[in-house]
Amino acid sequence: MATKDDLEFIYEVQKEASLIGNAASLLQWDLETYMPKKGIEDRSEQLAILSKLVHEMIIDDKLWAALKRLMKSAVLKKLTPKDRLVVTRLHKGVEKSRKVPTKFVTDYTKFQAICGEKWKIAREKNKFAIFAPYLEKMIKFKKQKIKYINLPGHPYNTLLDSFEEGMTVKQLKPIFEKLKPELVRLLKDIKSTKQYKRQKKTLKGRFPEEGQQAISDWIYPQIIREKDISRIDKSTHPFTVSLGTQDTRFTTRFDDKDPLSSFTGTVHESGHALYDLNLPQKYAHTTLHDAPSFGLHESQSRFWENIMSRSESFANVLFTQFKKGFPTQMKGVKLKDFYHELNFVKPSLIRVEADEVTYCLHIILRFELELALIEGRLKVKDLPAEWNRQMKAMLGVTPKTDALGVLQDVHWSCGYFGYFPTYALGTIYASQLFAQMKKDIPGLERKFGKLQFVPIINWLKKHVHSKGDTIRADDIIKKTCGKGLDVDAYVSYLRTKYKKIYGF
Amino acid sequence: MATKDDLEFIYEVQKEASLIGNAASLLQWDLETYMPKKGIEDRSEQLAILSKLVHEMIIDDKLWAALKRLMKSAVLKKLTPKDRLVVTRLHKGVEKSRKVPTKFVTDYTKFQAICGEKWKIAREKNKFAIFAPYLEKMIKFKKQKIKYINLPGHPYNTLLDSFEEGMTVKQLKPIFEKLKPELVRLLKDIKSTKQYKRQKKTLKGRFPEEGQQAISDWIYPQIIREKDISRIDKSTHPFTVSLGTQDTRFTTRFDDKDPLSSFTGTVHESGHALYDLNLPQKYAHTTLHDAPSFGLHESQSRFWENIMSRSESFANVLFTQFKKGFPTQMKGVKLKDFYHELNFVKPSLIRVEADEVTYCLHIILRFELELALIEGRLKVKDLPAEWNRQMKAMLGVTPKTDALGVLQDVHWSCGYFGYFPTYALGTIYASQLFAQMKKDIPGLERKFGKLQFVPIINWLKKHVHSKGDTIRADDIIKKTCGKGLDVDAYVSYLRTKYKKIYGF
Incomplete structure (x- = not known):
């Protein structure tokens, strides 16, 4: 196919994926702001189907073939600087996405919405035990993702890379x-x-x-x-x-x-x-x-x-x-x-209320716990105790309840390991x-x-x-x-x- | 393919289409309630892509083939009553949708959002002339749709049927x-x-x-x-x-x-x-x-x-x-x-504020005007005058401004002809x-x-x-x-x- 057609095609796919991504973002925004509570089950399925659609678009063989043709050095060097950047960045992203099966994406997205709701309930009721089995399942999802993408070095690198490209x-x-x-x-x-x-x-x-x-x-x-x-x-x-x-x-x-x-x-x-x-x-x-x-x-x-x-x-x-x-x-x-x-x-106790001096200590705590969870050194059931122990050691304070400690942040319930x-x-x-x-x-x-x-x-x-x-x-x-x-x-x-x- | 697989497949497609339809409904709800004004351009494209996706799903040859297999009388009579209903209703809908090209659906949906915004502006500024060219284009879209679907009898039947199935x-x-x-x-x-x-x-x-x-x-x-x-x-x-x-x-x-x-x-x-x-x-x-x-x-x-x-x-x-x-x-x-x-x-003057006795007269007015527009007896530019003339004849009142008359309802700007x-x-x-x-x-x-x-x-x-x-x-x-x-x-x-x- 002509380079012009390939370019047109990859721009079209990006645009469609971006627009569907926008719709998914609205579903997410609404979930956090105005959605009636009982909407959650349908909502998780709505999010899952849009994720699936975007994922399928991105890993489609036709897109991959077009990108491979565009990535040939003879072709690449003739592109405008903008097109060249788009092609190389997109190629990298698609290569990564193609390692993850669609079924995983759908299952994961569905679970993500439910896990978020369970976290909310656990936090409201101040009871880590409600959230624990979901967090365990979430970590399993993360480990599975690491297996699929498998960046070099530490397994946690794959998680970090989703938020801070290239960071190890x-x-x-x-x-x-x-x-x-x-x-x-x-x-x-x-x-x-x-x-x-x-x-x-x-x-x-x-x-x-x-x-x-x-x-x-x-x-x-x-x-x-x-x-x-x-x-x-x-x-x-x-x-x-x-x-x-x-x-x-x-x-x-x-x-x-x-x-x-x-x-x-x-x-x-x-x-x-x-x-x-x-x-x-x-x-x-x-x-x-x-x-x-x-x-x-x-x-x-x-x-x-x-x-x-x-x-x-x-x-x-x-x-x-x-x-x-x-x-x-x-x-x-x-x-x-x-x-x-x-x-x-x-x-x-609370990260989002921390001052400038202590703030990064809250982050370092979370980073060390995530690392221990991913490496398998720390079990989910021992997480609250370990959280409290390190808080005491580093900041000299101990949360009296899970809501003031290990349950305070939304991130783990969304699967955002590597984000902190x-x-x-x-x-x-x-x-x-x-x-x-x-x-x-x-x-x-x-x-x-x-x-x-x-x-x-x-x-x-x-x-x-x-x-x-x-x-x-x-x-x-x-x-x-x-x-x-x-x-x-x-x-x-x-x-x-x-x-x-x-x-x- | 086995009947069981066909059934499973058609249920899956319906579910995906319904979930994407939900997402589109949220885009629409948000557009009317909370969206910042300048979001409209992206929004119209977001709606268009979701409509396109649903339309493509519905007119997909694989779905059509499954439905045709299920519609064979020997197969149909063996289905449960619920499955039989789903198959026959879906078959009818898909048959209708397959007459409309995807490009038409995308163009129409994009235009619909923009036309809605133009109506809002026209109403705010109380000036039918702002809305007129968009309404003309909308009527062209409607006439094109009539050509595609082409139900028997009056051309307007196709429009009616979208809202009141079988009505003529x-x-x-x-x-x-x-x-x-x-x-x-x-x-x-x-x-x-x-x-x-x-x-x-x-x-x-x-x-x-x-x-x-x-x-x-x-x-x-x-x-x-x-x-x-x-x-x-x-x-x-x-x-x-x-x-x-x-x-x-x-x-x-x-x-x-x-x-x-x-x-x-x-x-x-x-x-x-x-x-x-x-x-x-x-x-x-x-x-x-x-x-x-x-x-x-x-x-x-x-x-x-x-x-x-x-x-x-x-x-x-x-x-x-x-x-x-x-x-x-x-x-x-x-x-x-x-x-x-x-x-x-x-x-x-205003339909939505009308009492029980006069309400249906407002509807009859709109029905007669729609019919005249679709039949080509009435031109868009003459619509406000005709509106006012008939209001006077039927209800004895005359709108002083377009906002109180022809611009009062959202329907035409959304293309809802046949709805009133x-x-x-x-x-x-x-x-x-x-x-x-x-x-x-x-x-x-x-x-x-x-x-x-x-x-x-x-x-x-x-x-x-x-x-x-x-x-x-x-x-x-x-x-x-x-x-x-x-x-x-x-x-x-x-x-x-x-x-x-x-x-x-």
Whole structure:
């Protein structure tokens, strides 16, 4: 077949797969936001059939034949740079997908929705035993997937690769082994200060949902500036999902005792949404219309959440909003204390509520447990005890219940093993991007407090979003910041910031 | 192939098609409720691809071959009654679908979403000219579809048949020709009364949305009694859609000057939803898991809306709810006047707000215009003038703007030509079901006012819902009420009720 026809064909398949993927994303979004509970059984089958359709499209022999013809070096070198990228990226993805049988995909997707529901019930009832048999089955699915795809090196590499392409246990372990003692040391320094010893919450009482909603509705259009392309809803676990190139949605949750968490949650998800919405339209409905990795995606949410929204400069304007939204509750609260509370360091039980210093320790815990589960060193039934033991050892706190411990995250119930490490990678990347951005944008931190986000958004678009999935995450960081993943840069960012706050 | 394999195969295809259809319904529901505006372009393509997939599944030669083997009389007679029904019904549907090329389906579905958006804009801007070129294109699509399917008799029969299987212009015209003068006469009788001349609204002022929402949330679980299988949202045009056998959703809209309209809207859609949710689970994901016609579906919504919720007995309890929800606005309003206002007869511009007496005249208008458009006797550009002329002739009122006239309904923008007549059929069926129900359930009307809906729901389930799509709508009515579609019964119901109210 002529190259032109092959190209046309592979673009058509990508587009169809992408549109069906959008429909599946809507099924997923709806499941988390508005679906009546009893819809779950049909829903899991609906998701399964769409996954099956996409999988069948991707592993179809006709597509594979077209890709093989296009991958011949004589053909490849004559393509435009964009077509060449599409062909090589798609070839790689298809090659991987062709290793997984359709039946596995269908069974897995069906099980995924049910496993998610069981996790919800287990969490509500605070009983790990309800979830345990499903988690065991999920791990079996994961091991089966590893067998199918079988990337070189550690079995866990196959799982990691789905979220952070090219990342391996061999690379990741030393990163975490370096980071862990640094964080523990920093935490110790902070805990030794007077400031730490006397820190206590100044935001007290109840903060009604409407007030929190208003603050959420105020900040999110500052980041997502274009109208009618996004929306925000509520869900148990906040997330962002794109249902088309002009329709990205995210969720938040409200806790009337902790108004900062819904605020930072909204900012976090806005950072994700901004990335998706800024992906180049020219790559729409191709494999390039994506981030190169979950870690890089997370760098965007973490930049807005940690670096922008917890900055001293921004705390000013947020303080004003809080006083406006909660005049009674904010009575007598000082700006200085508000800023401090926004950056409280305190070992705690829940990952999504953790501060910048302890956050990565929560990740390292999960990474080590996942590794032990996959290697078979740890049994599911022993997971809660091991979780609690390591929490105590690393953070000095012990969950009183499963819901506050091992059941807190949705990830394992969705089969997202290998996902957690990307949160740490993104957090590190964010600090590197910030260091570079400071050099490129004069008076950057002052801009945070003036809500002058446009130059920041443009900078992120230029250096990160506009790349789509054309080069690896680490190469984007290297090209932008002069160096790839850099634990030292991250630790230095933390030390500088928290030294100033805690005065150790 | 063995009969057993053929059967298994056709059930599998039906299930997959049904699940993909569910996903498409969610895309549609979301489009009307929560989708950010700019999502529309991708959305239309997402809908198109799912329609294409279902169409391809249905017209696949393998399915057709299996059905032909199963349709052989020697094979057919050995099947269980359920399998036999599935085979024959599916065969009929597939035969029809195979006449329509996939490309037509894709083009049409893509256009449908865009046409819907253009209608919305035209209505907002109150300008028919914006919508006209799209309506013209839509009519071309319809004429093309008629050419493909080409049912015997009038070209419009093909369009009718999509909504009311087996219905023809030849049957429908005399029904409407008989009904029209009867309604005009009744309206004249009513207009001649003192009661009519002095009737004026007693529900005055603004009725805030929350109060209306509360009444909506109070009534709908009385009809849909099972929890976690439905939800209600807001949309421009109220509708009901099923996204699975345990997930049926409907919408309502709130007008702060007309609290009765949101209330009756909710009751109307609840009637539709109840039907879908009561369809037999044993027919799930087969062609039998459906109503036999839109008319019969409408009989359920009209029963709850007109017969139950506008009854004298129910007006009592509704009056109490209104006084609770709107104490200020209801001050001085008498029950008698409230009941009368619930049943005001008054020629008006908007179909969905029309009373029981004038409603079918709105339908007859649309039927006659559709017929003229399809026959080519009427041009799109002349449609608004013709609409206004006939409104004046039949109801004595003239819309001042397109939004209040020709642009008021969503149907044409979705390509639903042939749909309107089913509203009248359903309204007639509802009156027949009511007459029979009164014989079967002692003290029926008293039960309305006591919210004792369970025996009513069971009666409807037994005689209507539980049949699924196994027998024709008219046969269900004949079997239940002793006679098929009966204009006289309907006119007699109206005369009795309104004679009592207006005293002519």
